[in-house]
């Protein structure tokens with residue numbers, strides 16, 4: 001073949017190959033166009049522990065298989081040193097939900113282990129088609145207060161396997177016996193629908209960590225998808241994959257049980273709220289507020305953490321959420337909520353809130369508000385936040401390492417390379433008030449965006465340009 005014909009042929013083949021690639025690829029995962037990476041199979045995958053209301057005696061596990069597995073079956077035993085775990089294991093059954101994505105029809109399973117002993121190491125495995133998962137281990141919580149450490153992540157959302165993996169794995173490497181991992185919403189993007197590949201990447205990023213360290217998932221705006229009715233009216237509804245993959249405690253108010261819930265971990269209260277529904281509907285904001293007030297009034301918890309996706313005080317420009325301040329912030333102040341853990345703004349921001357409602361440094365603080373980001377989508381800090389918040393950051397992937405002690409919370413926000421970016425202690429004084437001690441590391445200057453090649457002028461990184 002003459003060189004000219006060869007070149008022409010290669011050009012044509014190249015174009016044929018390129019056109020569908022460019023049209024089909026979402027640019028948000030590492031999965032090449034046309035490749036089926038995350039089809040469900042006989043071997044269980046996406047195994048994840050989700051915190052139950054009382055983690056000293058219960059533990060929920062979710063996993064996925066192909067549709068041939070129509071019963072949710074798991075085995076559990078107190079862990080021992082030999083391989084004969086099956087000899088002492090008991091079997092527990094649960095529920096199965098079918099879900100269809102681009103990866104095909106899958107069965108999503110859920111089992112809750114009840115009647116567990118506190119502070120005990122358990123081994124468990126889950127059933128596939130004529131096979132099992134590997135044995136995993138987890139430790140139940142203690143009956144009453146004892147110091148523990150948990151990890152909090154802001155949005156993973158984009159290019160999750162490519163860029164969130166490093167964060168969750170580094171956090172796991174650097175934390176001894178994490179009690180659980182809190183995800184403050186926008187775990188994946190889901191912008192145009194189901195996106196099974198995005199969920200595949202999220203579960204790949206956490207991998208076996210998810211099956212050993214329980215999760216406390218909080219829903220963000222990207223966990224909702226749009227449905228259009230016959231009249232063409234668009235409404236936002238929770239993705240059906242949320243409840244299939246995360247069987248949360250289910251103790252929230254009616255109509256909100258998949259996303260609003262609480263967990264009592266060793267006498268410390270953790271509450272997940274649904275800020276997306278609250279912003280879409282004032283009625284929802286009020287329903288959640290009344291429920292929260294009732295939960296907070298039940299008993300005196302040693303510490304109270306609330307998490308929701310949209311911030312009470314936004315860090316980035318043009319993202320104000322006044323409905324949350326109107327309906328929820330007064331409850332935080334009245335009941336002494338210690339910390340609110342948030343996401344959504346793709347920046348870092350931390351501020352204490354004095355009773356007057358302004359953000360400012362004050363030695364005696366009310367609620368401390370944090371916004372963080374784990375994935376690669378990065379926005380800019382607003383001028384208002386710059387005036388009012390104590391610590392800010394742009395263009396920095398973070399996880400939060402939070403040690404909960406009897407009279408002190410040791411809070412560290414760490415970069416993906418393990419450097420302490422922000423730190424403070426919240427100290428419980430003898431009169432019951434909190435005092436904030438700054439522990440900012442010396443020499444750690446505030447990070448600002450330095451990306452010279454921005455896809456959008458108003459964003460430091462889109463997060464989707466990084467996988468091409």
Ligand SMILES: [Fe+2]
Pocket residue numbers: 155186220221222309343344345
């Ligand atoms: Fe968001």
